[in-house]
Amino acid sequence: MKTSRYIKAISVLTALCCTLTFTSCSMTKKNSKTPLWAETSVFYEIFVRSFYDSDGDGIGDFNGIAQKLDYLQELGVDAIWLMPINKTESYHGYDMVDYYDIQSEYGTMADLENLIDECHKRGMKIIMDLVINHTSYHHEWFLKAQESKDNEYRDRYLFTEDKTKEEYHHTAENGERFFGIFSHTMPDLNYKNETVRQEMFNVADFWLQKGMDGFRLDAAKFIDEDMAVTHEWWKEFTKFVHSKNPEAFIVGENWITKLDEVAEFYKDMPSSFNFDLCDLIGRTAQGKTVDLASRVNNMRKKYFENANAEDSVNKYPIDSTMINNHDMDRIASLLRGNTDRIKLAATMLFTLPGTPFIYYGEELGQMGETPDPNRREPMDWYKSAKGEGMTEMNRYDFKGMKYTVADDGISYEEQKDDPNSIFNHYKKLIEIRKNNKFIFTGECETVPTDYGMYRFKTYNKDKTEFIDTVLNLSENNFSITVDYDCTDLLTGKQYSSGEKIEMPKLTNMILTKTK
Ligand code: NOJ
Numbered sequence: 001m002k003t004s005r006y007i008k009a010i011s012v013l014t015a016l017c018c019t020l021t022f023t024s025c026s027m028t029k030k031n032s033k034t035p036l037w038a039e040t041s042v043f044y045e046i047f048v049r050s051f052y053d054s055d056g057d058g059i060g061d062f063n064g065i066a067q068k069l070d071y072l073q074e075l076g077v078d079a080i081w082l083m084p085i086n087k088t089e090s091y092h093g094y095d096m097v098d099y100y101d102i103q104s105e106y107g108t109m110a111d112l113e114n115l116i117d118e119c120h121k122r123g124m125k126i127i128m129d130l131v132i133n134h135t136s137y138h139h140e141w142f143l144k145a146q147e148s149k150d151n152e153y154r155d156r157y158l159f160t161e162d163k164t165k166e167e168y169h170h171t172a173e174n175g176e177r178f179f180g181i182f183s184h185t186m187p188d189l190n191y192k193n194e195t196v197r198q199e200m201f202n203v204a205d206f207w208l209q210k211g212m213d214g215f216r217l218d219a220a221k222f223i224d225e226d227m228a229v230t231h232e233w234w235k236e237f238t239k240f241v242h243s244k245n246p247e248a249f250i251v252g253e254n255w256i257t258k259l260d261e262v263a264e265f266y267k268d269m270p271s272s273f274n275f276d277l278c279d280l281i282g283r284t285a286q287g288k289t290v291d292l293a294s295r296v297n298n299m300r301k302k303y304f305e306n307a308n309a310e311d312s313v314n315k316y317p318i319d320s321t322m323i324n325n326h327d328m329d330r331i332a333s334l335l336r337g338n339t340d341r342i343k344l345a346a347t348m349l350f351t352l353p354g355t356p357f358i359y360y361g362e363e364l365g366q367m368g369e370t371p372d373p374n375r376r377e378p379m380d381w382y383k384s385a386k387g388e389g390m391t392e393m394n395r396y397d398f399k400g401m402k403y404t405v406a407d408d409g410i411s412y413e414e415q416k417d418d419p420n421s422i423f424n425h426y427k428k429l430i431e432i433r434k435n436n437k438f439i440f441t442g443e444c445e446t447v448p449t450d451y452g453m454y455r456f457k458t459y460n461k462d463k464t465e466f467i468d469t470v471l472n473l474s475e476n477n478f479s480i481t482v483d484y485d486c487t488d489l490l491t492g493k494q495y496s497s498g499e500k501i502e503m504p505k506l507t508n509m510i511l512t513k514t515k
Contacts, residue, residue: 032247033246033247034246034247034315034316035214035242035246035247035248035249035250035270035316035318036316036318037125037247037249038079038125038214038249038251038270038271038318038355039316039318039355039440039441040355040437040440040441041078041079041125041355042076042077042078042079042355042356042358042430042433043077043078043079043080043081043127043320043355043356043357043358044072044075044077044079044080044081044357044358044360045080045081045083045322045325045326045357045358045359045360046065046080046081046082046083046360047060047083047092047326047360047376048060048061048062048064048065048082048083048085048103048106049091049105049106049376049391050360050376050377050378050379050391050393051064051065051068051360051379051391052064052065052067052068052379052381052389052391053389053390053391053392054066054067054389057105058391058392058394058395059105059106059391059392059395060106060378060379060391061105061106061107061111062085062106062107062111062112062114062115063107063111063114063115064389065080065082065115066111066114066115066118067389068389069118069119069122069124071412072124073122073124074427075358075363075423075426075427075430076426076427076430076431076434077124077358077430078123078124078125079124079125079126079127079213079249080119080124080125080126080127081127081128081129081216081251081357082126082127082128082129083129083326084096084103084128084129084131084218085102085103085106085112085128085129086098086099086100086101086102086103086131087101087102087103087104088103088136089136089138090136090185090396091373091395091396091397091398092326092372092376093129093131094129094131094182094186094218095131095134095135095136095137095138095183095185095186096131096135096136096139097135097136097138097139097140098139098140099132099203099206100203100206112210113210113211116210116211116212117211120211125213125214125249126211126212126213127212127213127214127215127216127249127251128207128212128215128216129215129216129218130203130204130207130215130216130217130218131218131219132189132200132203132217132218133181133188133189133218133219133220133222133223134180134181134182134186134187134188134189134219135186135187135189136185136186137172137173137180137184137185137186137187138185141153141156141157142157142172142187145157145159146172146173146174146176147174152195155190155193155195156189156190156193156195156196157178157179157187157188157189157190158178158179158187158188158189158190159172159176159177159178159179160177160178160179161177165179168180168181170183170184170187171184172187181219181222182219188222191223191224191229191230191233192224192229197233197236200237201237201240204237204240204241204244205240205244208241208244208245208248209244212248213245213247213248213249214241214248214249214250214251215241215248215249215250215251216251216252216253217234217250217251217252217253217269218253219253220234220252220253220254220265220269220272221252221253221254221255221256221265227264231264231265231267231268234252234265234268234269235267235268235313237250237268237269238250238268238269238270238313238314239313249270249271249318250269250270250271251269251270251271251272251273251318251320252265252268252269252271252272252273253273254272254273254275255273255275256275257275257276257279259276259298259299259302260302262275262276263299263302263303263305263306264306266302266303266304266306266307266312266314266317267306267307267309267311267312267313267314268312268313268314269314270314270316270317270318271317271318271319271320271355272303272319272320273320273321273322273325273357274299274319274320274321274322274354276295276299277292277295277296277299277321277352277354278321278322278323278324278325278328280292280295281323281345281348281349281352282323282324282331282334282335282345284344284345284348284454284471284473285323285331285334285335285341285342285344285345285348285473286334286335286341287341287452287473287474289451289452289454289473290454291446292348292352292444292446292454292456293352293444293445293446293456293457294446296352296353296354296444297443297444297445299319300319300353300443303317303319304317318354318355319353319354319355320354320355320357321349321352321354321355321356321357322349322356322357322358322359323345323346323348323349323359323362324359324362325357325359326359326372326375326376327372327375328375329368329369329370329375330359330361330362330366330367330368330369330375331345331362332362332365332366332367332368332410333367333368333369337365337367338506339365339422340505340506340507341506342365342422343422343425343508344471344473344506344508346362346422346425346426346429347425347429347469347471347508347510348469348471349429350426350429350430350432350433350439351429351432351433351439351456351458351467351469351510352439352444352456352458353439353440353441353442353443353444353458354440355440356433358426360379361377361379361380362426363422363423363426363427364380364410364411364412364415364422364423365410365422366379366380366403366410367403367410368403369402371399373393373398373399374401374402374403377393377401377402377403377404378390378391378392378393378401378404379391380404380410380411380412381411381412381413382411382412382413383406383407383411383413383414384406384407385404385405385406385411386406428490432467432489432490432510435489436465436467436512438458438459438460438461438465439458439467441461442458442459442460442461442466443458443459443461444456444457444458444459445457445459447468449470449478449480450478452472452473452474452476452478453470453471453472453473453474453478453480453503454471454473455468455469455470455471455480456468456469457469466512466513467489467510467511467512468486468509468510468511468512469508469509469510469511470503470508470509470510470511471508472503472504472505472506472507472508473506474505474506475505475506476505477502477503477504477505478502478503479500479501479502479503480500480501480503481498481499481500481501482495482496482497482498482499482501482511483497483498484497484513485497485513485514486511486512486513486514487511487512487513487514487515488509488510488511489510489511489512490508490509490510491509494514495511
């Protein structure tokens with residue numbers, strides 16, 4: 001078989017990269033008062049509306065999530081991220097009208113407090129979306145800001161007469177123009193205003209006191225057009241949050257693929273979502289070979305360097321990884337519902353270093369493509385796509401569900417007892433990761449293979465342990481010859497050094513030294 005010169009070349013480069021040691025967060029002494037619990041956690045992103053309905057009104061709720069914590073623990077989840085839960089007028093909640101109140105469709109404050117308690121009783125953590133780049137255009141501050149040109153609320157927003165950036169300018173109800181990076185319902189706040197900063201400290205404090213273990217920072221890179229202001233604000237924010245709870249985890253939605261720019265946020269906050277890796281795993285799972293391991297090492301090296309820089313307030317860099325979220329077409333759709341490819345994508349996510357996030361339903365191979373509501377369809381619990389706890393999409397301006405259908409093999413009920421299901425693959429991958437905890441913080445290295453395959457080893461820090469991930473990403477059958485006695489952690493099969501192992505199309509193995 002023809003070994004690709006390209007793969008050989010990248011493996012030489014990889015070897016070079018791997019000789020560069022980098023300062024890892026794991027070298028920082030762990031103690032109980034740091035956000036490092038998140039470094040070895042598996043997170044699960046939940047759109048509350050679509051997850052589980054406890055009271056039969058068709059809308060997912062806090063009590064519904066509490067009822068499904070067993071399910072999440074069965075899967076191996078350690079922490080959940082709740083998408084917006086504050087008072088809002090929209091179905092998604094990314095435009096908040098009151099930061100101290102909750103979306104009443106999701107339950108009461110007591111229900112939320114109960115959910116927080118239930119998580120903690122089980123040793124699980126819970127973080128929430130904090131959407132403070134903008135408010136709703138119906139937030140009291142914005143309404144008051146429009147009343148006169150000299151009132152105290154005015155400077156909290158960005159009213160403008162500038163006509164050069166029309167695409168981000170919208171007309172308020174009083175006819176004035178204002179800056180809103182996302183839409184006319186989301187006026188951006190002015191973070192040069194001291195009151196806004198103080199108000200947002202108060203908001204964070206309120207939720208930390210409720211027991212939230214941290215925040216996912218919505219639209220974190222958009223705080224101010226001047227990035228110096230943005231970075232300074234997040235540094236202040238992190239310092240504030242950690243003064244209240246040093247263990248709080250903060251992960252930013254810094255949707256930037258340029259390494260230097262995204263890495264800059266590692267000086268400001270413990271973690272950032274790795275959008276570049278998300279894209280790379282998607283492409284690899286489609287069969288386009290990329291040198292993932294070198295890319296991951298380079299990224300992590302840069303993150304850790306920045307976190308340890310003098311002007312950093314974050315000494316605990318955590319690389320948050322995922323293969324999709326609520327703003328993207330679901331990975332199963334990207335891979336056209338091909339179960340084998342979906343499993344390969346998951347294998348990459350769970351055998352590469354980082355703190356992995358699962359987007360609800362991903363573990364069942366749920367599909368979902370633009371527009372946004374269809375990327376956020378009901379969690380599919382049953383074969384019939386109907387039944388206790390199933391949510392509906394019959395309010396707001398939903399155009400109906402496209403992907404939540406009966407008898408498509410995509411439901412917990414259909415998959416839970418099938419050893420070959422996507423659900424059981426996820427479960428197994430999480431178990432493997434937990435039994436080999438070094439994967440979360442490891443370093444990886446590409447291993448040369450035939451074109452059409454991709455193979456990498458993920459090592460612990462002192463390189464005494466590793467797992468060896470082998471992926472056949474093509475429609476052709478291949479084989480590999482192993483040079484050590486090994487066991488495939490996915491199947492339990494054992495192989496001897498020198499043995500040739502057949503790798504049928506679109507299959508994978510996670511090898512470890514046989515003990
Ligand atoms: C990014 C969120 O992920 C997205 O869903 C939302 O609409 C915008 N920020 C605005 O809050």
